[in-house]
Amino acid sequence: MDSIMTDARWTLVGTIDDIPVLGSRVVRTPDGDIALFRTAADEVFALEDACPHKQGPLSQGIVHGRRVTCPLHNWVIELATGEAVAPDEGRTGHVPVRVEGRSVSIALGMARLSRGGCRKACAHV
Ligand code: FES
Numbered sequence: 001m002d003s004i005m006t007d008a009r010w011t012l013v014g015t016i017d018d019i020p021v022l023g024s025r026v027v028r029t030p031d032g033d034i035a036l037f038r039t040a041a042d043e044v045f046a047l048e049d050a051c052p053h054k055q056g057p058l059s060q061g062i063v064h065g066r067r068v069t070c071p072l073h074n075w076v077i078e079l080a081t082g083e084a085v086a087p088d089e090g091r092t093g094h095v096p097v098r099v100e101g102r103s104v105s106i107a108l109g110m111a112r113l114s115r116g117g118c119r120k121a122c123a124h125v
Helices: none
Strands: 005-007 010-015 023-029 033-036 044-046 061-065 067-069 076-078 097-100 103-106
Touching: 033 103, 044 097, 061 076
Parallel strands: none
Antiparallel strands: 005 010, 010 103, 023 033, 033 044, 061 067, 067 076, 097 103
């Protein structure tokens, strides 16, 4: 786990190089553990590190395309939304990510976390 630096509503959590390709890194935040995922195309996504099924650690799952497969029972979760792929149903919290150069920031204040519901201006419905 790593510490974080706060700058207004965006929180700097490191660089893209801190996240393995097709892997993840967990950051501890006041809102709980957030898993940062990096795709083969260097896209970065952030999800609450808890599967919508039985709270499995998504950070330990397998990243493929823009999805991650949970290590516990193989549910597949969309990285962009936290939604479970059918036939499974459910959603984990997703957090907006900003990549500037190699720096990665997350917007915790706009996170849609499963235990707290949508807060502030999150457009996710
Ligand atoms: S806890 Fe993730 S699939 Fe069951």
